[in-house]
Amino acid sequence: MSHVEDELNSQPECWIRAAEEAGRHAEALPGAGERVAVVGCGTSYFMAQAVACLREATGQGETDAFAASEFPRGRSYDRVVALTRSGTTTEVLDLLGQVRGMARTTAVTADPATPVRSAADDLVVLDFADERSVVQTRFATTALTLLRAHLGLHTTAAVADARTALATDLPEGIVDCAQFTFLGRGWTVGLASEAGLKMREASLSWTEAYPAMEYRHGPISITTEGTATWMLGESPEGLAEQVRATGGLWVEGALDPLAELVRVQRLAVAVAARRGLDPDRPRHLTRSVILAS
Secondary structure, eight states: OOHHHHHHHTHHHHHHHHHHHTGGGGGGSOOTTOOEEEEESTHHHHHHHHHHHHHHHTTSOOEEEEEGGGOOTTOOOSEEEEEESSSOOHHHHHHHHHHBTTBEEEEEESOSSSTHHHHSSEEEEOGGGOOSSSSOSHHHHHHHHHHHHHTTOOOHHHHHHHHHHHHSOOOTTGGGOSEEEEEEOTTHHHHHHHHHHHHHHHHOOEEEEEEGGGTTTTGGGGOOTTEEEEEESOOOTTHHHHHHHTTOEEEEOOSOHHHHHHHHHHHHHHHHHHTTOOTTSOTTOOSSOOOOO
């Protein structure tokens, strides 16, 4: 079993622990009414998008998400939350240094023995979700679970759905598809983008991701026999029928959207195996992007 397989299979237990620890980290996480920016790079950026949407939807306060390199320096926030598995990513460390003293900063990381310890005002450590693999799986979903629990949105049903996602067969014929599109709505738009990224990283697949209502505005033109369109969350009325009419495979996400992402992680590994690729050694990638000064 590859590292990434072992790590993605451990997610239900990681989610349980993150939810249990959310209360202990309450002071380090955004409080109700704070104006917040959530930042990250790659997978962490997509998790930031999901968190921002969830927080605003629950009325906790205005929340934006940015790739760390694209943070608007002239904008004012009460708190900046950085998601960083390694604690060493250059863009994240640079941003934390630049906003220190202007906003309270919190880093959610897997490794406290890294520069992020001194770069952020507050530190949330999820070391039990750290990973050996380059491709992120359990740290990303565990960090999001922690923040869902902090917002009062985590349920035991999500964990049960994650176990179902790990135990049930993938949709028939999907491993043989040549192209994959992932769709989301609201907070699951970020999950759809992450699903596409997982497929690209692990299996070098042609993937795209969109807000579900945008799919009719052009992207559906590529859908045909041998392509798959996977909905994370509730689908817009009539969209499934439109996709099926093209001859493409439609996958309706029936589980908690975060558990649906676990299913996509499994798909990425399965497609990699079908193509003779090693998901533990994704092409051109390293575990952390550290730039020369």
